[in-house]
Amino acid sequence: MDETEGEPARRPSTQAETARANRSWWDADAADYYEEHGSFLGDAELVWGPEGWTEAQLQVLGDPRNLAGADVLEFGGGAAQGARWCALQGAHVVSSDLSAGMLARAVDIDARRPGPAPELVQADATRLPFAEDSFDVVLSAYGAVPFVADSAGLMTELARVLRPGGRLAFSTTHPIRWAFPDLPDEAGLRAVVPYFDETPYVEEGPHGRAIYVEHHRTLAHRVAEIIDAGLRLVALHEPEWAPDNRETWGGWSPLRGQYLPGTVILVAEK
Numbered sequence: 001m002d003e004t005e006g007e008p009a010r011r012p013s014t015q016a017e018t019a020r021a022n023r024s025w026w027d028a029d030a031a032d033y034y035e036e037h038g039s040f041l042g043d044a045e046l047v048w049g050p051e052g053w054t055e056a057q058l059q060v061l062g063d064p065r066n067l068a069g070a071d072v073l074e075f076g077g078g079a080a081q082g083a084r085w086c087a088l089q090g091a092h093v094v095s096s097d098l099s100a101g102m103l104a105r106a107v108d109i110d111a112r113r114p115g116p117a118p119e120l121v122q123a124d125a126t127r128l129p130f131a132e133d134s135f136d137v138v139l140s141a142y143g144a145v146p147f148v149a150d151s152a153g154l155m156t157e158l159a160r161v162l163r164p165g166g167r168l169a170f171s172t173t174h175p176i177r178w179a180f181p182d183l184p185d186e187a188g189l190r191a192v193v194p195y196f197d198e199t200p201y202v203e204e205g206p207h208g209r210a211i212y213v214e215h216h217r218t219l220a221h222r223v224a225e226i227i228d229a230g231l232r233l234v235a236l237h238e239p240e241w242a243p244d245n246r247e248t249w250g251g252w253s254p255l256r257g258q259y260l261p262g263t264v265i266l267v268a269e270k
């Protein structure tokens with residue numbers, strides 16, 4: 001993500017600092033984010049990432065007809081477009097997000113749009129206000145996972161609210177991208193930092209105060225966190241750039257999409 005204005009640094013950041021910084025950042029950025037990306041995302045589509053693929057195309061969650069009657073939780077849902085798509089398939093949906101600003105965009109969409117509106121909940125995905133075994137499907141497109149320090153704890157929390165036999169699916173920045181500058185052009189094609197260095201990316205304001213934080217895990221560590229949470233990994237997708245997608249999103253571009261994966265989608269079952 002490139003929409004920040006602070007001084008970039010690589011340094012440790014606790015879960016508390018990360019959550020405080022990112023809540024404020026997403027609150028402040030919510031309007032600009034939807035101005036810039038809202039039409040690409042649609043109001044009621046589950047778009048898995050800047051490559052441009054939708055759930056209707058990839059069917060990461062399986063046959064969409066199986067969503068009818070299912071209890072679905074979207075975490076880090078932003079304006080809840082993914083949850084809205086699931087609702088159109090007949091699911092009972094809750095969309096949650098850390099940021100009131102992002103949830104306000106969901107309220108705006110539901111106010112102007114006919115059709116089923118998801119239940120909206122403000123929550124840090126590492127501490128969800130739901131009982132265990134509450135959902136058949138737990139999903140997110142780029143929500144929360146890159147933005148938490150305790151990603152192992154996040155996996156455990158997502159597993160807790162999932163029913164036995166239920167499915168977790170989430171997309172996040174492909175870990176290999178951390179070795180490359182976050183630039184959409186040729187400069188973003190040359191590895192400059194070690195892939196194995198998991199030091200967080202922190203944008204700092206005055207006095208070193210974190211105003212935006214992203215966390216990196218190698219692919220091996222992401223998979224290990226899923227397994228350690230008691231889940232069974234059932235698929236790992238590295239979607240190629242969609243041929244008709246001309247949209248550049250920060251460091252994600254048609255050019256880089258020819259050479260490097262930008263998104264990983266991990267799918268697991270309880």
Ligand SMILES: C[S@@+](CC[C@H](N)C(=O)[O-])C[C@H]1O[C@@H](n2cnc3c(N)ncnc32)[C@H](O)[C@@H]1O
Pocket residue numbers: 019022026041047075076077078079096097098099102123124125126140141142143144147148
């Ligand atoms: C890149 S946006 C993705 C939003 C939406 N899924 C989409 O595709 O537009 C990341 C979202 O994660 C949310 N987020 C960040 N940290 C979170 C946390 N700890 N718990 C829940 N949501 C979080 C942000 O508020 C933001 O809405």
